[in-house]
Amino acid sequence: MQLQNPPGASSDVRPTDHPPVASGRIGVLLLNLGTPDGTDYWSMRRYLKQFLSDRRVIEVPRWKWWPILNLIILTVRPGPKGRDYASIWNKERNEGPLKTITRNQSEGLARALGGNPRIVVDWAMRYANPSTESRLQSLQAQGCDRILLVPLYPQYAAATSATACDEAFRVLMTMRWQPAVRVAPAWHDDPVYIDALANSVSKHLAKLDVAPDVLLASFHGMPQRYLDQGDPYHCQCVKTSRLLREKLGVPPERWATSFQSRFGNDPWLQPYTDATITRLAKSGTRSLAVIAPGFSADCLETLEELEVENRAYFMNNGGTSFTYIPALNDGEDGMRVIEHVVRRELAGWA
Secondary structure, three states, X not given: OOEOOOOOOOOOOOEOOOOOOOOOEEXXXXXXXXXXXXOOHHHHHHHHHHHHOOOOOOOOOHHHHHHHHHHHHHHHOHHHHHHHHHHHOEOOOOEOHHHHHHHHHHHHHHHHOOOOOOEEEEEEEEEEOOEHHHHHHHHHXXXXXXXXXXXXXXXXXXXXXXXXXXXXXXXXXXXXXOOEEEEOOOOOOOHHHHHHXXXXXXXXXXXXXXXXXXXXXXXXXXXXXXXXXXXXXXXHHHHHHHHHHHHHOOOHHHEEEEEEOOOOOXXXXXXXXXXXXXXXXXXXXXXXXXXXXXXXXXXHHHHHHHHHHHHHHHHOOOOOEXXXXXXXXXOHHHHHHHHHHHHHHOOOOO
């Protein structure tokens, strides 16, 4: 049997009849929730079906949830939700802003890590495209036999961080040569993250003509029973909020924490954002600033739900000045956090 290299040239030469296998590189895969491929009815229906069929997201017995989802929700909600997405759609690239920002974060991270040619950075969505499967396969084809998964959620939740990893693990189960895998943990109390949030808030407030009476930290909600069953999300959100308030030096009476985007009739984490904003306006708060520290990238829940819907609740109930402070996104503060997390988790590999 002939070898590719002369005998003695290398201790790991491969026989010429062996299939070529790329190896020796490290993949970094940024994972985010997802966004529909379009705002039309059928694109929205496909996206909602995939999202709301996830057992991590909807922990309801299948026999009970299937008819609700397929006969009611997937008939009624695609139209209105499509219009909501259309109001924030990136028309230049024909995609949702979450996809634009996550791509930019991936490209920015690749530049930041550009000194090491062994590292390959990519990004994927849990729902819709680009799929986790396609990007993991691409990383493996490029020779990545070690992969760092980075769910872009500062606070851990089974319905976000865990389901992103579930999808990656399902793909890994199909691979003959399975790469070594690490998962970046949540960074809800990391000083670099808290500093970045505080810096973004301070820069935004410095541009305002009116200083806010109250600052509100709004996090995505989840059913109360998820907390009761042991999900750490609520505790991590509250800690992030407290650390951010302390970093900014805001007294407790000028700070509030709430949870948004509740769905269905079951109790969700409270206090609710819409109810809190309405209460603040009715009780005499005239200027309000809202930040969403749980979102690494702006999306429907921030650009439409907070910026538009909740602004209306505040202004229609006596408020006079409302501002939404953008997510960290792919700006300098946001990229500093992502690079910090990735470099820390790559220790020993790169």
